[in-house]
Amino acid sequence: MIEDRTKLIHAFGALAELGSEVANKNSFQETIRTSLHLISGALAIMRGGVARYSRYGHELNMLAVRGLGDDFPLSLSLCLEDERQFIANGLNAIETSQAKVLPFFQVYDRSLESRKIELFVPLVVRDEIVGALFLGEKATSLPYTTYEKEIICAMGRHIGVAIAQRNLMAEIERHAEENRKLVDDMRTTYNDTVKAFATAIDCKDKYTEGHSVRVGKYSEIIATELEWGPQEVEGAAVAGYLHDVGKLTVERKIINAPYRINAKESAELNKHPGVGYEILLPIHHPYTNVPLAAKYHHERLDGRGYPDGLYDREIPYIAKLVNLADSFDAMTTDRPYKARRPAADVVDDLRRNAGKQFAPELVTAFLRGMLKELTGDNKEKRFRKLLGREYMEAEGIVPILRTALNEMTPTSPLTYINSEPQAEGPTIL
Amino acid sequence: MIAENHYEPAAPAAENIAVVTAGDYLNKLTGERIERECKDRLEQGCRELVVDFSQTEVINSIGISILLGVIDSAKNSGAKVVFSELNDDSAQLFESLGLTNHVTIA
Numbered sequence A: 001m002i003e004d005r006t007k008l009i010h011a012f013g014a015l016a017e018l019g020s021e022v023a024n025k026n027s028f029q030e031t032i033r034t035s036l037h038l039i040s041g042a043l044a045i046m047r048g049g050v051a052r053y054s055r056y057g058h059e060l061n062m063l064a065v066r067g068l069g070d071d072f073p074l075s076l077s078l079c080l081e082d083e084r085q086f087i088a089n090g091l092n093a094i095e096t097s098q099a100k101v102l103p104f105f106q107v108y109d110r111s112l113e114s115r116k117i118e119l120f121v122p123l124v125v126r127d128e129i130v131g132a133l134f135l136g137e138k139a140t141s142l143p144y145t146t147y148e149k150e151i152i153c154a155m156g157r158h159i160g161v162a163i164a165q166r167n168l169m170a171e172i173e174r175h176a177e178e179n180r181k182l183v184d185d186m187r188t189t190y191n192d193t194v195k196a197f198a199t200a201i202d203c204k205d206k207y208t209e210g211h212s213v214r215v216g217k218y219s220e221i222i223a224t225e226l227e228w229g230p231q232e233v234e235g236a237a238v239a240g241y242l243h244d245v246g247k248l249t250v251e252r253k254i255i256n257a258p259y260r261i262n263a264k265e266s267a268e269l270n271k272h273p274g275v276g277y278e279i280l281l282p283i284h285h286p287y288t289n290v291p292l293a294a295k296y297h298h299e300r301l302d303g304r305g306y307p308d309g310l311y312d313r314e315i316p317y318i319a320k321l322v323n324l325a326d327s328f329d330a331m332t333t334d335r336p337y338k339a340r341r342p343a344a345d346v347v348d349d350l351r352r353n354a355g356k357q358f359a360p361e362l363v364t365a366f367l368r369g370m371l372k373e374l375t376g377d378n379k380e381k382r383f384r385k386l387l388g389r390e391y392m393e394a395e396g397i398v399p400i401l402r403t404a405l406n407e408m409t410p411t412s413p414l415t416y417i418n419s420e421p422q423a424e425g426p427t428i429l
Numbered sequence B: 001m002i003a004e005n006h007y008e009p010a011a012p013a014a015e016n017i018a019v020v021t022a023g024d025y026l027n028k029l030t031g032e033r034i035e036r037e038c039k040d041r042l043e044q045g046c047r048e049l050v051v052d053f054s055q056t057e058v059i060n061s062i063g064i065s066i067l068l069g070v071i072d073s074a075k076n077s078g079a080k081v082v083f084s085e086l087n088d089d090s091a092q093l094f095e096s097l098g099l100t101n102h103v104t105i106a
Helices: A002-023 A028-043 A080-089 A103-107 A109-114 A146-204 A211-225 A230-242 A245-249 A263-269 A272-280 A290-296 A317-332 A343-353 A360-374 A382-387 A397-407 B028-043 B061-077 B088-097
Strands: A048-054 A059-066 A075-077 A117-125 A128-136 B008-012 B017-021 B048-052 B080-084
Touching (some): A028 A059, A059 B061, A075 A103, A080 A117, A146 A211, A211 A230, A211 A360, A272 A290, B028 B061
């Protein structure tokens, strides 16, 4: 009686430890290994193993073994009849000597007998086989009692749940990976479409060929300099690529006019931000602000822009960013009525208009990006590819950039909507 | 005090006899070291493994499983296993679980 009580307390201790082990966030392999120790130690089972069932391969793959030797198969296949019988049996111990009618025990009879496997416990969770326990003879050499089988099944349920959870996690991870690939594919398709659109927009304007593509790239540079995340940088680039999509509806003769257009033509041209917004709004962009960038990329901080004459904080940030990229490209490319301006002039223009037309922190970020490239701190040569080496490396540009950056403040001195103290700007030496 | 601090490696003993001291709490940490140590000794030709339980207060299921592994290894090597200095609780547990069928109690 005392002996039975000692065994019972010891077995319950193992059951409690197993519950705790399964609940812990240890590695799956470690949990299974410990589980086998606990089940073997609970009843002094000389040898055994825990297997996980692969429903794809219809096989039991050993996850942990103790004392089974090198000859014992590490993978044991099940036929449909075995599966059906094991599911019908549920999570109950099967005495191998009594189950030789099943194909599984006929196929593996020699292996099971040579290692004295007395019990086989299919781990059935929610009517699915997730694994199995192989248990050898006990140290007492006595047959398993009913209560010992019940303890084994109770422990088996814990192990079965641990395997089922692991399977579920693996399935979720697999789906997540598939979804990630799908999203990547869709994003690639979207971005390719956007670039094709940008090229189509640029085809309409023979004098500003490549404008949308360049604005997209400048927008990307600014967003990168602002240390935005990869998706936000991508969104900024897309906003730049598509900012002029409304020009598709403007007459070609107005866009390509080799002279300063008159007021009527100008009014027609100035409709393009609103039209662009209408075109882009129904599209489900992966980035939220693309239509707003198209609509407000001609707004200025001082309220003198169009179409709505918005002030500073009324203007969406992405539109301010695209506005800077757009203006920079307009200043640095030849127009039918105007040659491009020298780099030093452009830098000076940006500095002077920071807080009037442009958000100062964006100008700072942009000029900083340019300076980093010229001083070799950034090896990507992003500006050089877009503007040409000769233009970018004009004499005296580096000191001009440094001076401009030293004079810049990171926030707008013109705050029309909400007045807040202005912070000091960074000092670039 | 954690068990591993009390684990002592096999002490030099008479030729072909190795003495392995178990810690105060024979669990996975100490147990696996003992198992490794015993296997090493058996591979070196040890014919008798003496596991000294004089410091051992508690043995859990993992400890039992480890000891079964030691017994199995010793059997395969044709060596003898001796459990020494067992307290009453451990002796009773080993007896009820049948471990005493496979080892000599000293």
